[in-house]
Amino acid sequence: MAYFYEMNIVVETLGWIASVLIVGSYALNITGKLAADSKVYVWANILGGLFFVINTYYHQAYPSMVVNIIWVIIAIVMIFKKKKTI
Numbered sequence: 001m002a003y004f005y006e007m008n009i010v011v012e013t014l015g016w017i018a019s020v021l022i023v024g025s026y027a028l029n030i031t032g033k034l035a036a037d038s039k040v041y042v043w044a045n046i047l048g049g050l051f052f053v054i055n056t057y058y059h060q061a062y063p064s065m066v067v068n069i070i071w072v073i074i075a076i077v078m079i080f081k082k083k084k085t086i
Contacts, residue, residue: 007058015055021048037082045075 025044028034034041049072056065 011055011058014051018048018051018055021045021051037078039079039082042075042078042082046072046079049075 021044025034025041025048029036029041049068052068053065053072056062056068
């Protein structure tokens, strides 16, 4: 029982961190304070997406999990595209 409670806290915390990373980076982007091609923006989306994948898998919200897997793949592609242009 204690393990389930602790795991639940970890998963919920990851979900909230994901929300802050994705919504926060988006808000900074649309206000012109963070460029969409910046490493910070892309990594916030990668980490936020991965944390959402964990959270949605735990809650068996598979359609949301798939969306977040795609989100992470897009962000990873951006990292590789950026490396090629350097």
